[in-house]
Each structure stands twice: as structure tokens, then as C-alpha cells.
Amino acid sequence: MAYDLWYWPNIPGRGEFVRLALEAADIAYRDRAREEGADALVADLQARRGLRPFAPPYLVDGDFAIAHVAHILAWLADRHGFGAGDLPRDLELITLQLTISDMVAEVHAVHHPIGAGLYYEDQKEAAARAAAQFREERIPKFLHYFEDALAPNGGPFVLGSGWSHVDTSLLQLVEGLRYMFPQRMETLGERYPRLQACCEAVAGLARVAAYRASDRCIAFNEEGIFRHYPELDSR
Amino acid sequence: MAYDLWYWPNIPGRGEFVRLALEAADIAYRDRAREEGADALVADLQARRGLRPFAPPYLVDGDFAIAHVAHILAWLADRHGFGAGDLPRDLELITLQLTISDMVAEVHAVHHPIGAGLYYEDQKEAAARAAAQFREERIPKFLHYFEDALAPNGGPFVLGSGWSHVDTSLLQLVEGLRYMFPQRMETLGERYPRLQACCEAVAGLARVAAYRASDRCIAFNEEGIFRHYPELDSR
Numbered sequence: 001m002a003y004d005l006w007y008w009p010n011i012p013g014r015g016e017f018v019r020l021a022l023e024a025a026d027i028a029y030r031d032r033a034r035e036e037g038a039d040a041l042v043a044d045l046q047a048r049r050g051l052r053p054f055a056p057p058y059l060v061d062g063d064f065a066i067a068h069v070a071h072i073l074a075w076l077a078d079r080h081g082f083g084a085g086d087l088p089r090d091l092e093l094i095t096l097q098l099t100i101s102d103m104v105a106e107v108h109a110v111h112h113p114i115g116a117g118l119y120y121e122d123q124k125e126a127a128a129r130a131a132a133q134f135r136e137e138r139i140p141k142f143l144h145y146f147e148d149a150l151a152p153n154g155g156p157f158v159l160g161s162g163w164s165h166v167d168t169s170l171l172q173l174v175e176g177l178r179y180m181f182p183q184r185m186e187t188l189g190e191r192y193p194r195l196q197a198c199c200e201a202v203a204g205l206a207r208v209a210a211y212r213a214s215d216r217c218i219a220f221n222e223e224g225i226f227r228h229y230p231e232l233d234s235r
Numbered sequence: 236m237a238y239d240l241w242y243w244p245n246i247p248g249r250g251e252f253v254r255l256a257l258e259a260a261d262i263a264y265r266d267r268a269r270e271e272g273a274d275a276l277v278a279d280l281q282a283r284r285g286l287r288p289f290a291p292p293y294l295v296d297g298d299f300a301i302a303h304v305a306h307i308l309a310w311l312a313d314r315h316g317f318g319a320g321d322l323p324r325d326l327e328l329i330t331l332q333l334t335i336s337d338m339v340a341e342v343h344a345v346h347h348p349i350g351a352g353l354y355y356e357d358q359k360e361a362a363a364r365a366a367a368q369f370r371e372e373r374i375p376k377f378l379h380y381f382e383d384a385l386a387p388n389g390g391p392f393v394l395g396s397g398w399s400h401v402d403t404s405l406l407q408l409v410e411g412l413r414y415m416f417p418q419r420m421e422t423l424g425e426r427y428p429r430l431q432a433c434c435e436a437v438a439g440l441a442r443v444a445a446y447r448a449s450d451r452c453i454a455f456n457e458e459g460i461f462r463h464y465p466e467l468d469s470r
Contacts, residue, residue, distance in 0.1 A: 049383065049386070049387070050383060050384060050386055050387035051324075051327040051328075051330070051331065051384050051387065051393070052330075052383075052384070053330065054330075054334040054337070054377075054380050064323050064326075066326055066327075066330060067330045067333075067334075068329075068330060068333040068334075070333070071326070071329055071330060071333055075326065088299050089286075091299075091301055091306070091310065092286035092301075093286075094303075094306055095286070095287075095288065095289075095301060095302045095303060095306060096286065098302075098303040098305070098306055099289040099302075099303075102289070102340070105337070105340060109344060109348075113344075113348040113349060113361060113365070114348060114361060114364045114365045114368060115364075115365055115368030115369065115372065115373075117368055117372045118368065123364075126348060126349060126361040126364075129349045129350075129358075129361075130348070130349045130350055133349060133350030133352055133353065134350065137350065137352050138350075142289075145289050148284065148285065148287075149285060149286050149287070151284070151285055152284070152285035152286065158286070
């Protein structure tokens with residue numbers, strides 16, 4: 001039976017980290033809000049009670065719903081065998097995945113530093129200051145960390161020759177940063193050869209390549225997490 | 236053998252969510268940086284390589300290190316039996332715990348909206364705007380969500396009569412919000428009776444009460460996540 005994925009239908013956003021792993025692992029899923037619209041997502045989320053997702057994305061399997069990107073991916077990896085298959089390594093992958101989630105939250109906060117409930121246009125000055133901090137301090141700190149995580153097993157993937165959810169997520173993260181900060185990422189580009197090799201290896205996986213060339217894959221845009229506002233970028 | 240907990244020694248911060256569960260479950264741990272200082276924490280973190288923690292808190296068991304509050308707590312709950320002991324329920328607890336982590340990150344961003352690398356004094360104007368958004372929109376949205384999660388099993392805890400890491404974390408979260416936003420939380424107080432009952436039940440656990448009365452427990456202060464800046468509070 002196919003999983004139901006619920007996420008906003010017009011952006012890659014956080015949902016894309018889940019989609020990429022589902023596609024890479026050839027797992028059947030229905031992208032419900034892309035079939036039925038954003039109103040159906042809001043209705044589904046509001047109809048849930050008790051222990052339930054706080055926000056999209058969430059994945060539904062029968063009566064069971066699971067939310068948060070890192071949590072969904074760890075669960076899928078365990079069920080579908082694209083983790084390490086060894087508890088301490090799988091737990092280390094989750095630590096990495098949660099750090100990716102933290103960086104994604106910081107990326108969103110760059111263009112919405114005052115609050116997600118306000119328009120970007122109402123917080124542009126604060127965003128410009130936040131972007132300078134993020135470009136200078138945070139991007140190198142996070143990318144150095146991921147570069148380091150790719151060293152012990154020889155690459156191209158974190159676990160070595162087999163991909164995991166961390167690798168597909170690193171591709172999306174780096175592509176998003178390149179979309180949002182093309183100048184800054186060009187400056188930093190050469191510093192992270194293992195990360196570059198990992199992204200190329202993920203992009204070269206047949207199922208990932210087919211997915212990214214399909215109309216199932218939504219392009220980055222200015223409604224999403226990674227937004228290209230030229231005024232927020234700089235070398 | 237006792238675990239090593241590594242976290243900043245002068246604030247409750249994110250470490251406190253881990254400490255509370257360790258104390259409630261009577262698990263032996265050494266709070267390393269409180270014994271050896273913040274420099275020892277920095278040195279320990281910098282000496283780690285490969286798949287490693289990005290930031291404190293992290294918990295060390297022999298050669299294995301695990302980071303991120305929700306991840307540490309899920310792992311401890313599984314090992315020491317303070318989760319549900321049933322996979323779907325345990326996964327739902329993790330969804331809740333990750334939502335607590337998201338709220339904690341938003342709390343920090345209220346007083347540091349431009350960036351964690353700048354002083355509060357250099358971002359006070361943006362912080363005042365962020366605080367208004369957070370008080371009005373985010374606190375009620377998150378607290379309503381947790382109130383709802385406490386309903387299905389009849390309380391006082393999320394699972395019913397037995398505490399889990401989510402309950403100890405809800406106490407710390409609510410206490411932190413009361414410290415940071417005393418006026419706002421007084422206004423909202425009556426709206427969440429299940430959350431209030433949960434907090435009282437956790438605070439009434441003998442080991443939690445003994446810990447909070449001890450000098451092992453660090454008081455909230457203006458170096459931490461939850462900071463009382465009166466200018467950020469309002470009814």
C-alpha cells in the first residue's frame with residue numbers, strides 16, 4: 001500500500017527531503033496535496049486529534065501519522081533498508097539529519113527573522129542583517145561539519161558506497177543554498193570537495209535523476225524555504 | 236557505567252531537557268562541563284571527528300556520542316524504559332518531542348532574531364518585533380497543540396499515568412515560558428488545564444522534586460535560552 005505524503009503543493013520546502021528519499025528508494029507514495037490542493041492538506045491536518053503532526057510534512061500509513069523530516073526519514077530508512085542497518089551508525093545518521101533540519105530552519109529564518117507570520121517585505125531590513133550573519137558564520141560552519149562527516153568512510157556517501165537519507169538530504173540542502181546564495185556558494189564551492197562529490201553521486205543515482213527530470217519535482221521558488229532574493233546574497 | 240553529559244555549565248538551556256529525564260529516571264550521569272568547565276566542553280567537542288555532534292548537548296556512552304535533545308531522549312527512553320514500550324506510540328512521542336525542540340529554537344530566536352553570533356543589545360529592535368509575533372501567534376499555537384496531545388490518555392501525563400520524556404520536557408518548556416513571559420503566560424494560564432496538570436504531576440515526582448531543590452539544578456538566567464527581558468513581555 002502506498003504511503004500518503006502531506007505537504008504544501010507549490011514548493012519543494014521541507015517536503016522535498018522526504019520526496020527525494022522516497023524516490024531514491026523506489027517507495028510508492030501519493031503526494032496528496034499535489035493531487036487535491038492545499039485546502040485538502042489543511043483539512044486533513046485540522047481533522048487530526050491527540051498525538052498528531054504539528055505541521056507538514058507528515059507521512060501517513062493507515063492510522064499512523066509521523067511528522068518532522070528527520071523522524072520520517074529515520075523511520076523509512078529502518079523500514080526500507082536505506083540506513084546503515086547497524087544501530088550506532090543509524091543513530092549517528094539521525095544526528096546528522098537533525099543537524100540538516102536545524103540548518104533548514106535557520107535558512108527560513110534568514111528571510112523571516114521577525115516571524116513566519118509576516119511577509120518578507122515587512123522584515124527586509126532585519127533579513128539583510130540576518131543574511132550577512134548566516135552567509136559569513138553559519139554556512140561555513142555547517143558545511144565544514146558535513147564535509148567532515150563524509151571523511152571516515154571514504155565517500156562518496158556518508159556510509160561509503162551506499163546512499164542513505166542523509167546523502168539525498170545533503171543534495172537538496174546544497175542545491176537550495178546554491179539557489180538562495182549563488183554568489184556566496186561560488187566563493188565557498190572549492191572548500192568542500194567531499195560534499196561536492198556526495199551531491200554529484202546522489203544526483204547520478206538513476207531514480208533520483210529520473211525524479212528530478214520529471215514534473216513531480218517542484219523547482220525552487222520564492223514561496224519556499226530557499227528563496228533567491230538577490231539583496232540577501234554576496235560573495 | 237555513568238553516561239557523560241556535555242553541555243554549557245552555566246545555563247539550563249537545552250541540556251536541562253536531558254538532565255530532567257536522567258534525574259527522573261534515576262540514571263547515573265556525570266555533568267562533565269559542570270565539573271571541568273566550559274573549556275573542557277569546547278575541547279571535547281573539537282577533538283571529535285567524522286560523524287559527531289554539531290553542538291551541545293550530547294551524551295557519551297563509551298565510544299558512542301549522541302546529540303540533539305529529542306534524539307538523546309528517544310534513545311534513553313528506549314534503553315531505560317520511560318517511553319511507551321510500543322513502537323507507534325514511541326514514534327508519536329518523538330514527534331511531540333521534536334515539536335518541543337522546534338519551539339525551543341523559536342524561543343531563542345525571539346531574543347536573537349538576527350543571529351546567535353551577535354549580542355542581544357545589537358538586535359533589540361528586531362527582538363521586540365519578534366517577541367510580539369511569538370507572544371501573540373506562536374505561544375498559543377504550540378500550547379494548544381500540547382494541550383490537545385494530553386487529552387487522549389486522560390492525563391496527567393501524555394501516556395496517561397506514567398511519565399515520559401515528553402512530560403519532563405513540557406515542564407521545562409512551560410517553566411521557561413513563565414520565566415521569559417510572565418505577563419503573557421499569566422494571561423494564557425487558564426486556557427491549558429491539562430498542560431498545567433501535567434506540569435504539576437512532573438514537578439511532584441519525588442526524583443524531579445529532589446533534583447530541582449538541589450544545587451545540581453541551574454536557575455534560568457539571561458545567558459540561556461529562556462531570558463527574562465521585561466521589554467519583550469506583555470499581556
